[in-house]
Amino acid sequence: MRILTNTGKYRGYRYFKYRHPHHPIGVGWIVRSNTRYSVLVMCRPCLHVGRPFILDNPLPLVQRSDMRPILKWVGGKQRLVSRLLPHVRLPPGATYYEPFAGAAALFFHLQPECSAPGDAVLGDTNHHLMCMYWAVRNSLVQVIANLKRLETQHSVEHYHEVRRDWNTWATQDETLRAAQFLYLNAACFNGMYRVNRDGDFNVPVGTKIRLSDPLHLYQASQLLKGADLKHSDYVTTTRNCESGDFIYFDPPYHGTAIGYNSDGFSDADQQTLAHRANILRNRGCRVMLSNSDTPFIRDLYSDWNLEMVTRPGTMNSNTTKRQRVPELIITHK
Numbered sequence: 001m002r003i004l005t006n007t008g009k010y011r012g013y014r015y016f017k018y019r020h021p022h023h024p025i026g027v028g029w030i031v032r033s034n035t036r037y038s039v040l041v042m043c044r045p046c047l048h049v050g051r052p053f054i055l056d057n058p059l060p061l062v063q064r065s066d067m068r069p070i071l072k073w074v075g076g077k078q079r080l081v082s083r084l085l086p087h088v089r090l091p092p093g094a095t096y097y098e099p100f101a102g103a104a105a106l107f108f109h110l111q112p113e114c115s116a117p118g119d120a121v122l123g124d125t126n127h128h129l130m131c132m133y134w135a136v137r138n139s140l141v142q143v144i145a146n147l148k149r150l151e152t153q154h155s156v157e158h159y160h161e162v163r164r165d166w167n168t169w170a171t172q173d174e175t176l177r178a179a180q181f182l183y184l185n186a187a188c189f190n191g192m193y194r195v196n197r198d199g200d201f202n203v204p205v206g207t208k209i210r211l212s213d214p215l216h217l218y219q220a221s222q223l224l225k226g227a228d229l230k231h232s233d234y235v236t237t238t239r240n241c242e243s244g245d246f247i248y249f250d251p252p253y254h255g256t257a258i259g260y261n262s263d264g265f266s267d268a269d270q271q272t273l274a275h276r277a278n279i280l281r282n283r284g285c286r287v288m289l290s291n292s293d294t295p296f297i298r299d300l301y302s303d304w305n306l307e308m309v310t311r312p313g314t315m316n317s318n319t320t321k322r323q324r325v326p327e328l329i330i331t332h333k
């Protein structure tokens with residue numbers, strides 16, 4: 001392999017361009033960690049994925065604050081992570097649970113604490129989301145190849161075609177489905193995931209596309225290897241929690257109607273969740289929740305610690321005009 005140029009740094013790792021072994025014009029990327037070359041991403045023009053990663057020396061895990069989620073998600077906690085982190089306690093041997101995973105912002109920020117197999121459990125009732133995580137964890141190379149193909153063809157018409165294919169299950173290939181999911185998330189309006197009553201993804205196309213970063217996906221894939229991924233309801237996900245485990249519940253918020261799935265999350269569901277949180281607290285688990293700051297939620301958790309924080313609202317399409325919305329971080333002593 002012939003190194004052509006040293007092209008700079010990415011989160012502390014140096015990049016190089018190199019000539020692709022099977023494609024005389026192709027240029028791909030490799031990353032050097034310490035003294036050895038470790039990751040090699042695909043050749044851009046031909047999207048060759050024959051041997052995209054050389055894993056003789058996997059990348060060291062990223063530091064906490066550097067790791068972002070791999071998709072945008074309504075209710076995602078990326079901007080609140082600094083307020084959540086001080087409450088997280090993970091003694092040796094404890095497992096981190098995120099039973100309403102979504103984009104799993106807190107999980108990704110917790111690294112490298114949760115990077116060994118069995119360190120974390122992520123669950124969500126959104127089947128497509130969990131399948132995407134499985135594919136990114138287990139078949140990353142094919143996911144990246146499919147995703148890059150979709151991105152290079154991006155246009156408004158192409159977005160609508162992919163959305164139709166997605167909703168009609170035009171393909172059963174799980175790596176292509178995962179790529180479609182990531183592409184639609186990156187190209188849709190506001191990075192939203194919303195479905196109609198039939199469960200069809202119905203978000204319109206956005207004004208720009210967020211291009212994927214293969215290195216970021218690679219790092220996420222490595223981190224997901226430490227997680228047990230469950231497509232399940234939060235009760236099932238937390239069934240085996242033991243004393244000392246840490247559980248972060250981030251449910252659909254009270255008083256909001258966000259179509260994460262066609263079922264919704266009612267007041268009765270909020271009450272059942274509070275009951276579940278109490279059971280786990282009494283079992284000796286450490287429990288933290290996020291929810292809207294409403295009288296109903298304050299009443300449900302009246303014997304818990306309530307910390308009010310604010311986040312930018314999402315209702316105004318002009319991001320600078322969004323008012324800050326209060327919400328609660330709910331913990332116990």
Ligand SMILES: C[S@@+](CC[C@H](N)C(=O)[O-])C[C@H]1O[C@@H](n2cnc3c(N)ncnc32)[C@H](O)[C@@H]1O
Nearest residue numbers: 075076077100102103104105125233234250260
């Ligand atoms: C507020 S979002 C979680 C956001 C996440 N913490 C993040 O950082 O992106 C709520 C998630 O709960 C999921 N969900 C809804 N009802 C659920 C249930 N009964 N059990 C598990 N997950 C559920 C939704 O699919 C959605 O992904």
